[in-house]
Amino acid sequence: MAEVVLDGITKRYGDTLALKDVSMTVPDGAFVVLLGPTGAGKTTTLRMVSGLDVPEGGDVRIGGQSMRGLSPAQRNVAMVFQQYSLYPHLTVRENLAFPLKSPLLRTPQAQIDMKVAEVAEVLQIAHKLDNKATALSGGEMQRVSIGRALVRRPSVYLMDEPLSSLDAKLRADLRIELKRIQATSGATLLYVTHDQIEAMTMATHVGVLDRGRLVQFGTPREIYEDPVSVYAASRLGLPRINILPADLFGRAPDGAAQIGLRPEQIRQGEGTDASVRRVERLGDQTRLHLTIRDHDIVTVTDAHTTLESGDIVKIRPERAFYFDAAGARIA
The missing domain is CATH 3.40.50.300 (P-loop containing nucleotide triphosphate hydrolases)
Incomplete structure (x- = not known):
């Protein structure tokens, strides 16, 4: 080789x-x-x-x-x-x-x-x-x-x-x-x-x-x-990374235009209210399709969750990625 x-x-x-x-x-x-x-x-x-x-x-x-x-x-x-x-x-x-x-x-x-x-x-x-x-x-x-x-x-x-x-x-x-x-x-x-x-x-x-x-x-x-x-x-990750306005959850770093959140970067139980739009049960995990201020977010939760469409769940970002207006990563 x-x-x-x-x-x-x-x-x-x-x-x-x-x-x-x-x-x-x-x-x-x-x-x-x-x-x-x-x-x-x-x-x-x-x-x-x-x-x-x-x-x-x-x-x-x-x-x-x-x-x-x-x-x-x-x-x-x-x-x-x-x-x-x-x-x-x-x-x-x-x-x-x-x-x-x-x-x-x-x-x-x-x-x-x-x-x-x-x-x-x-x-x-x-x-x-x-x-x-x-x-x-x-x-x-x-x-x-x-x-x-x-x-x-x-x-x-x-x-x-x-x-x-x-x-x-x-x-x-x-x-x-x-x-x-x-x-x-x-x-x-x-x-x-x-x-x-x-x-x-x-x-x-x-x-x-x-x-x-x-x-x-x-x-x-x-x-x-x-x-x-x-x-x-x-390019990598299922569900795909959520790309949202940088200030959706409050103050963002200088120069940030977008925030990127993978499912594991979304903490549930505290933070901003999000509405459950759809619950997708896949056996080993459950995907939550959420809406927050007219923006759609997909995350994962416990396979046996009791959440249903129309419920409200609190979420906040954790170790999020931030990107500038051109899509480049910023610190």
């Missing part, structure tokens, strides 16, 4: 600025997740690392070596696309084995058979090995696509929302398996997702992208507990 360094990467597609001066170090053996909405530059970043696209400025280094002028094959990376990239005329077994049959790898047949069987078992497709790719469901096709990357030992794994087409249970199972595989193999993995649960549970580091710029890079816990902006704070 290898460290990946992006140094001042800039990329345009026509008049669209896809990446602007993105600098980031993916440590050797790290599981780095890129977060951001559509158009933030997540997939473009993967394409820069893979060599499918070439940056207009900056450099990509893998294992200390500049990737300038090197093709995707020469970079020794494995990429899983959001859409299935299978050979429809081949069986599942043949699709999984295909990367290992490269003349560059010269993998013995016994080792190919062993790796294919191992990966198929992990991805729960062992019973489909002799099926043609065209006979699979969408979720099964994506598992085969992931498997084609996992059978190899590249310098870097690149994954572009590989679990997005799977059902909830399989998505949860594969989150655990991908993290286990990455941790035990020491693989360096750069992973794109919209799913903040994937980011919180799988990542060693998270890169938050906004319109082609890297807004914040750190561990999931660092970004959750110490966001640099409203935008970064909104």
Whole structure:
């Protein structure tokens, strides 16, 4: 495995600025997740690392070596696309084995058979090995696509929302398996997702992208507990962080235009009156949808709360985040 360094990467597609001066170090053996909405530059970043696209400025280094002028094959990376990239005329077994049959790898047949069987078992497709790719469901096709990357030992794994087409249970199972595989193999993995649960549970580091710029890079816990902006704070956390006028609960720090409150930053039982608009019972917890001075707030409370719609509950902020008018965090 290898460290990946992006140094001042800039990329345009026509008049669209896809990446602007993105600098980031993916440590050797790290599981780095890129977060951001559509158009933030997540997939473009993967394409820069893979060599499918070439940056207009900056450099990509893998294992200390500049990737300038090197093709995707020469970079020794494995990429899983959001859409299935299978050979429809081949069986599942043949699709999984295909990367290992490269003349560059010269993998013995016994080792190919062993790796294919191992990966198929992990991805729960062992019973489909002799099926043609065209006979699979969408979720099964994506598992085969992931498997084609996992059978190899590249310098870097690149994954572009590989679990997005799977059902909830399989998505949860594969989150655990991908993290286990990455941790035990020491693989360096750069992973794109919209799913903040994937980011919180799988990542060693998270890169938050906004319109082609890297807004914040750190561990999931660092970004959750110490966001640099409203935008970064909104990328992680369920329920989403509440962004409200800074003076809603009284005096705010100088320069503050907004206050940010995660559910655990709202103390109940004292402070300002809030009206219970809706009670959402989720089993292990209950979400309270509150209204205070025409502003909506979502927080969590005891699973067995007796509160009902129309009740009044007192709340106050605790260890709140404050942001200026531009959305930047202030002390």
